[in-house]
Amino acid sequence: MSAGAQRWYRPRELAEALAIKASRGADVQPIAGGTDLMVAWRLSTAPMPALLDLGAIGELRGICEDPDRVVIGATTPCSTLAADARIQRGWPMLAQSAALTGSVAIQNRATLGGNVMNASPAADNPPVLLAYGARLHLASASGRRVVDYSGFHTGYRQTIARPDELVVAIELPRPAEATTVWYRKVGTRRAQAISKVALAACLQWQGSRVIRARFGFASLGPVPALAGALAHRVEGCDPGRLDAGALAQAIDEDFRPIDDVRSTGAYRRQVAINLVRGALGLA
């Protein structure tokens, strides 16, 4: 970074923000609610980077629904999502996870885009976004692209977003007919506890059979992820006829949960199995 370069930007237009990103790339850090960044800076001795405050860009905030989908601006705070009647009706798991993203004061600042870009494996909204089959709208000065969220996180705290890109919106398709959803976060206490394991499940049924399944997990691996082997095992089956061993085996194919300060791998594995049984109506 050159001496005397600007340290604080607060544009009103997205185009201006993208132009700043195009010229300075990773030298300029976007800040939305700041709830992750402020804590990270407090714990760090490195100087604060130059900042691009997204808070004045109206285009990045708000909820837009049509018959096929909802498109949520990246800087929409969790409290807005939790209270929104369209989200509660059409995508109830997102209203639930947003209402669990920290205390009220945190939810009022914490944005959905920040939750995704902070890329913590324990974040609360990513499992829900995965289960609903979310797509992210990324923008740079050279154009926009829409990517499947399921391929967004590539490794611990790493994403496919380029340094010149911003997340502008998160799109959720409307769930198909005969779909049921199920979400649980298992933590130590309800308010602002980091999850030990969380599961969001979207199941499409035909009679007693599941014909399409998506299980989004948090805290079972280095990234929030879909349980592909588990979905494959469940699809086409009547869950009542699945034996517990087969479910556990599929989960083991998908994840190798680790021991850390919050829990042990063995505990997480057992909780994951119990959650899947709950989602399938077997618990």
Next chain:
Amino acid sequence: MSTDITLRLTLNGQPVECVVDPTRRVLDLLREDLGLTGSKEGCGEGECGACAVLLDGAMVNSCLLLAGQLQDAALRTIEGLPTDDPLFEAFARAGATQCGICTPGMVVAARALLDREPAPSRERIREALAGNLCRCTGYVRILDAVEAAARVPSGRAS
């Protein structure tokens, strides 16, 4: 070296203009630059709520907020609540304060709730205050105080 900005906001109902480092924490701006020491620093990390303020009517933690993010906003601190807010009387009567560090944040959180829901259930009060920690009272008296304030007719203490 950071370049200062001219910050314009409405603070406790009054228009305020000041030249500040945009990356200064709002908690420091309030306490050190503007002499509003009612907001307290407990944890400095968003966990305790002692620094809670109302930003455009919504409760937020001022320790997680940067001065530059206040541009054109309306900020209300504990000093900006009317002195006859029934919460003050109710906290005193219920014995909801001991050391007092958490009290401004508790009152701000309770005000944010009552402005939205004038007659909340005990469970809703508990949820709304879940981000405010108190090491002294054991919380029961705080919940009692908020319930009592909610019962005061037309928002005035008796």
